[in-house]
Amino acid sequence: MSAAPSLRLSGRAAIGGVPIFGPVTLEAPAGAWTCLLGPSGVGKSTVLRLLAGLGEAVTFEGEIAAGDGAPLEGRVALMAQSDLLMPWLDVTANVMLGARLRGETPREDRARAVLARVGLAEHAGKRPEALSGGQRQRVALARTLLEDRPVVLLDEPFSALDARSRARMQHLSAELLAGRTVLHVTHDAGEAARLGRHVLLMSREGLETVTPPTCAPPRRFDAPETLAFQGRLLRQLMETL
Amino acid sequence: MSRAASLLGAGLLGLAAWQALVTLGDLPRFILPGPGLVLSTLWSSRALIAEHALVTIVEVLLGLGLGAACGFASAILLAASPLARALLRPMLVFSQAVPVFALAPILTLWLGYGLGSKVAMALLIIYFPVTSAFFDALMRTPPGWLELARVMNATPARTLWRIRVPAALPGFASGLRLAAVYAPIGAIIGEWVGASRGLGYLMLLANGRAKIDLMFAALIVLAVLALCLHAAIDAACRRLLGA
Numbered sequence: 001m002s003a004a005p006s007l008r009l010s011g012r013a014a015i016g017g018v019p020i021f022g023p024v025t026l027e028a029p030a031g032a033w034t035c036l037l038g039p040s041g042v043g044k045s046t047v048l049r050l051l052a053g054l055g056e057a058v059t060f061e062g063e064i065a066a067g068d069g070a071p072l073e074g075r076v077a078l079m080a081q082s083d084l085l086m087p088w089l090d091v092t093a094n095v096m097l098g099a100r101l102r103g104e105t106p107r108e109d110r111a112r113a114v115l116a117r118v119g120l121a122e123h124a125g126k127r128p129e130a131l132s133g134g135q136r137q138r139v140a141l142a143r144t145l146l147e148d149r150p151v152v153l154l155d156e157p158f159s160a161l162d163a164r165s166r167a168r169m170q171h172l173s174a175e176l177l178a179g180r181t182v183l184h185v186t187h188d189a190g191e192a193a194r195l196g197r198h199v200l201l202m203s204r205e206g207l208e209t210v211t212p213p214t215c216a217p218p219r220r221f222d223a224p225e226t227l228a229f230q231g232r233l234l235r236q237l238m239e240t241l
Numbered sequence: 242m243s244r245a246a247s248l249l250g251a252g253l254l255g256l257a258a259w260q261a262l263v264t265l266g267d268l269p270r271f272i273l274p275g276p277g278l279v280l281s282t283l284w285s286s287r288a289l290i291a292e293h294a295l296v297t298i299v300e301v302l303l304g305l306g307l308g309a310a311c312g313f314a315s316a317i318l319l320a321a322s323p324l325a326r327a328l329l330r331p332m333l334v335f336s337q338a339v340p341v342f343a344l345a346p347i348l349t350l351w352l353g354y355g356l357g358s359k360v361a362m363a364l365l366i367i368y369f370p371v372t373s374a375f376f377d378a379l380m381r382t383p384p385g386w387l388e389l390a391r392v393m394n395a396t397p398a399r400t401l402w403r404i405r406v407p408a409a410l411p412g413f414a415s416g417l418r419l420a421a422v423y424a425p426i427g428a429i430i431g432e433w434v435g436a437s438r439g440l441g442y443l444m445l446l447a448n449g450r451a452k453i454d455l456m457f458a459a460l461i462v463l464a465v466l467a468l469c470l471h472a473a474i475d476a477a478c479r480r481l482l483g484a
Contacts, residue, residue: 073394074394076392084386098395100403101390101403102394147393
């Protein structure tokens with residue numbers, strides 16, 4: 001992996017003439033986990049799509065840049081709410097999908113290594129339908145890891161999981177994505193309180209930086225400072241428009 | 242009741258209704274022969290019927306294979322190229338306005354009385370349903386998968402081959418199931434227009450000689466063949482395409 005750059009998005013966006021957000025300035029520091037928290041419909045996902053280069057439907061006026069000045073294309077990996085696994089491929093082939101799609105020789109040894117890191121070594125030959133929701137999302141994480149991109153964009157990837165799987169998946173992702181620039185869109189204050197090294201609150205008014213507890217994420221979900229911060233975030237979320 | 246038992250029951254009921262119609266209506270055997278006579282003709286003419294059935298089977302299978310292959314390739318071409326879509330789709334739709342049956346005499350004129358004109362007829366009749374079902378499925382790939390592929394810097398050709406085609410195989414399977422029903426129709430029409438072999442030819446011949454029992458025997462064999470073909474295609478689709 002090349003060095004992780006910081007991200008900066010500054011400007012306003014509209015879809016079909018309807019304003020989505022802005023003008024706002026969003027900064028995600030290099031090599032750190034930034035949570036973008038906000039209610040539905042304020043344009044969090046649009047921010048992510050613009051950074052991922054999937055914004056053709058969006059009219060964006062402004063600037064999207066990486067801190068090192070190089071283009072973002074080819075340096076971004078995406079994890080969505082849906083695991084986006086191909087049902088006709090087994091777990092290993094799903095993890096190696098990126099290499100196949102680029103015409104590179106897939107490295108099965110490396111695929112098995114990342115599957116072992118997400119704890120799915122014994123499921124390598126199964127089809128996605130044979131896995132639970134949490135396991136499927138771990139395959140998606142393994143696929144993201146194998147892509148080995150310095151910037152990782154997460155679009156509510158844990159929101160469809162049950163509480164236990166979600167907590168374990170949050171911990172695993174924080175551990176395995178450390179050192180990359182992560183921008184994590186979520187509407188869950190608890191998740192932002194656990195995972196965000198930096199937390200941005202997005203509302204119709206714009207962006208606001210909220211300072212999380214100083215201890216390093218992933219924070220314990222039952223630690224008093226995590227819970228207090230979660231409460232504060234939730235209150236601010238309730239008070240925004 | 243199990244499936245086999247209900248099928249058997251329905252068959253027996255059908256035969257009984259058929260026999261009742263013949264007996265109660267006092268129908269002469271050159272209008273509607275009874276099931277007993279048809280079955281005995283089926284047995285006594287089994288060599289003749291088998292010989293002609295084999296010809297029809299070859300026509301249907303060739304037409305089905307070629308039509309499915311052409312439909313598969315055309316749908317991929319249409320899905321891959323906007324230019325091909327712009328130019329070929331109106332032609333495809335227009336070609337459907339021409340009744341395929343009306344082409345049978347022309348095909349016989351061009352390709353002769355042999356195998357070629359029947360295979361072409363079966364091919365033509367299944368080409369559109371296969372192309373259309375597969376093409377529609379190719380254009381309906383879940384957008385999340387396509388976006389994932391773009392973020393992974395996939396080339397369009399590889400996205401087509403690795404994601405859009407496998408995701409669309411259930412659509413191809415529905416096209417094939419329709420094709421299994423249509424292909425025998427195409428071959429029989431071809432035989433009616435001009436042939437010297439095949440079940441369709443045998444039926445016309447028997448009709449002309451007032452051998453209505455033979456005609457019905459050939460019809461039953463044709464129906465059984467069509468059912469077997471449909472069941473085989475259905476099983477193959479489930480097994481190979483997972484759909």
